[in-house]
Amino acid sequence: MKQHDQNFLLKRITKKKNTGAQAATMTPKVKKGWRRRPAEADYLEMMVEYNSEAMALLLKTAAGWVYCHNNWEHEKLTGYSQKAIRNQPLKTVLGEAYFKVYEKNADDCLKSGKTILFKAKACWNGQIRERMCRMTPVSGATQDYIVVTELNTTVIKDWMAKNHLATTRFDAMFQTHTATMLLIEPASGRIVEANPAALAFYGYSLEEITAMTIDQINTLSKAAVDALRHQALAGQQRYFLFPHRLKNGEIRMVDVHSSPLELDGQPYLFSVITDATEREQNAAALYQEKERYKTTMEAIHDGVITTDAKGSISTLNPAAEQACGWQCIEVLGKPFEAIFRICHEYTREPLTGLVAGVLADGQSIEITAPTVLFKKDGEMIPIETSIAPIRSQNGSIGGVVMVFRDITLSREKKRRIEYLSYHDELTGLYNRRFYEQYFSQKEIKLIHPMAFVMGDVNGLKMTNDVFGHTIGDLLLKDIARTLKRTAGARHQVIRWGGDEFMIVMPGSDLKDAEVLVRQIKEQLKDICINGTIEASVSFGMALKQSRDDEPGPVLKKAEEMMYQIKLLESKSMRGTTINALLAALDEKRSETKAHTLRLSDHVMKLAERLSLNVEAKNRLILLTMLHDIGKVGIPDHILGKPGRLTEEEWQIMQTHSEIGYRIAANVPELHVVTEEILHHHEKWDGSGYPSGLSGEKIPLNSRILAVVDAYDVMTHDQVYQPARSHEDAIRELRAQSGSQFDPRLVDRFIDQVSHW
The missing domain is CATH 1.10.3210.10 (Hypothetical protein af1432)
Incomplete structure (x- = not known):
């Protein structure tokens, strides 16, 4: 063996045996061997000695294959110690009936130079055992060896049985589970496998879907799909919400739970897919509902205050904030009655327990009594209000809602409308409707005597034509003020028409009317609009003498008399007006x-x-x-x-x-x-x-x-x-x-x- 191979084996063996913090324990033989330069066989023996599997070394001799070393695991398996097995032939160790399989495979292994795995039987310790055997050739400088590893087939069978059971269970789960499942190749995004639920969901056959990549289903861009797929493979993100396109073109929102796994040494992504379309649609509908609620609450002009089941304030809409001066964040979670004081408008008696009462009995209430609400600054505003329970889906009361309206402006408008109903807008005097309502009262009809005075402004049309209606309106206002001031509070001054006025004088006779007309004419002399236009009014009068006299005929007599006087005064008035106009023209x-x-x-x-x-x-x-x-x-x-x-x-x-x-x-x-x-x-x-x-x-x-x-x-x-x-x-x-x-x-x- 070469020197670097020997060093590698030493390191491997030392690492294999030294599994703890303590130093590796070696047999005296090994230690002794370390004191000298180890030979090739020493290294092989050390490799075998410190392996956890049952291993032995075979050496090819002229007589055939013999054992030259084994480890403790092999000794336990065969019953042969290291000393006993040394130089023993295969036939002796394995038995007459079984050694030839080993011998043949050893020859083949040495000849091919490759590791061989085979199944064989041997008679060890009086027992015939079936084993898986692995032979690996090791070529040395002077001789060749075979490293034999005996694999326990019982363990392998147990492992294979368990692995088969797990595989069967996984396959059954994959094929029968109702959840949509896909197995995806991470690099390309190719769909490797799809379960029946996936085929039913997407509408593709197995052949069609396994010919596709996931970005052909996901409607996001290919770049985005690739990036997210690599995040899933790296374990950076496991859950995704995607829009997936089905075969029929329909887009469905899906939850994707994706996990990396390894099969046959290859990485894959295992994705479990759940249709989330209905959930997302419901979420979108809920969001829209919330937005509509928010928009309504912000747009509505009525104040809205809500509480929870304990009567603590939960929301105020903008109208409520503006009306009462409180901001929602200031009062959130505080008891309703600690913030909002509601009282009877006239007695100032507090209206307490309104919210608690609705929470208790679940009945809506509408407060009809004149009511005021105290604002943050202590100012009172008149309100119209109602309080109703807020019920959950199961019917329980989760809070109350109070809707109120500041009626300050509406009251003012109502008063204004009522005022205009009975008053002339230009002059502020009573109008014909007031006259009709006044004489609809039985007690007024019974009053007698009662004088009626009718007046008609002379030259108003000419004034409007020459100087415009603005000047004409000023003339009418000045005349109206003079009539009201002179008549006093006892008599009713009414603007009867465009240029006509009427004075109703309860308890007065014609002499009183004549005196009043003289006073009015005297006062009218002080009116002069633009230094040119003087006020001139023709008057007529009539008397209601008894309680049976109707006001209509009496008024008609006063009107007829007024027109007679107007005819007598009109010629003189026209001349006066023309002269006044010429004089004004000369000045201008x-x-x-x-x-x-x-x-x-x-x-x-x-x-x-x-x-x-x-x-x-x-x-x-x-x-x-x-x-x-x-x-x-x-x-x-x-x-x-x-x-x-x-x-x-x-x-x-x-x-x-x-x-x-x-x-x-x-x-x-x-x-x-x-x-x-x-x-x-x-x-x-x-x-x-x-x-x-x-x-x-x-x-x-x-x-x-x-x-x-x-x-x-x-x-x-x-x-x-x-x-x-x-x-x-x-x-x-x-x-x-x-x-x-x-x-x-x-x-x-x-x-x-x-x-x-």
């Missing part, structure tokens, strides 16, 4: 009365040249005075602007002719000039405003005024331009003749002014 516009006088002089002279009749001349004078009356409705900053108007400002300025038209339409005496006021800014070619009339469709007086007014404006200073010369004005009139102005009127006017 830059033109002077001299401008009006000059216009009047020019138009009358031109009218003479045109041979107009008296009626046309009178309308022309009236138009000259009132054509710009609509400018009372134009803001001062636009009327008095020294520079050029913006497009928006110019659009506003152009509305003055329509405003003037509406003013004149409200005064019967001015109806004759309404159309002429409306169209005095139209142009001959149709490019004027507001209607775009052209040519002779424009009223004659409007065309006359347009020429004369343009000349006078050009020859006198304006806020936006200085005066131009007479010659420049004439040239401009000629330039605009046929486009802006009537050519015939331009020629007549130039002829007229050239003789001045």
